[in-house]
Amino acid sequence: MNRATQAAYGTLPIIQLALASGVLLFALIVFVVLRPSGAETDLSIFRWVWLAFALLSIFGAGVVRGRLSRDATEQQAYTTAIIVWALAEGQALLGLVTYLVAGDRLPAVLGLVVGSYLFARHRASEFKPWFDSPTESHGS
Numbered sequence: 275m276n277r278a279t280q281a282a283y284g285t286l287p288i289i290q291l292a293l294a295s296g297v298l299l300f301a302l303i304v305f306v307v308l309r310p311s312g313a314e315t316d317l318s319i320f321r322w323v324w325l326a327f328a329l330l331s332i333f334g335a336g337v338v339r340g341r342l343s344r345d346a347t348e349q350q351a352y353t354t355a356i357i358v359w360a361l362a363e364g365q366a367l368l369g370l371v372t373y374l375v376a377g378d379r380l381p382a383v384l385g386l387v388v389g390s391y392l393f394a395r396h397r398a399s400e401f402k403p404w405f406d407s408p409t410e411s412h413g414s
Contacts, residue, residue, distance in 0.1 A: 351404030
């Protein structure tokens with residue numbers, strides 16, 4: 275792996291950690307500092323919107339990651355990783371906002387679970403083969 279490639283791959287774990295940490299920090303702020311008012315509002319539509327987005331995120335992350343072919347470039351692997359992690363982050367943040375706005379804790383907790391699953395399932399190390407020398411085979 276040359277220096278430029280090594281530097282490019284070296285930023286992937288940092289990006290993943292930054293996205294996951296942002297979600298956890300926001301969760302801490304929502305659960306500990308802000309805490310929604312005790313009265314639940316009837317905004318159950320948020321729960322269904324979050325559920326649809328969470329299911330689409332799980333499915334979409336699998337599809338996007340699955341489309342990364344063995345002969346893809348480093349840039350394609352890099353972009354795929356960021357898209358997958360953005361899906362994980364987005365649905366988790368939506369779940370936390372649902373709790374904040376509607377007082378519905380279920381999407382917040384499940385959003386964190388789904389986000390953790392997606393971040394763990396699609397780790398930065400899974401994309402490392404695309405940054406290795408072109409003669410080595412890539413995993414998919």
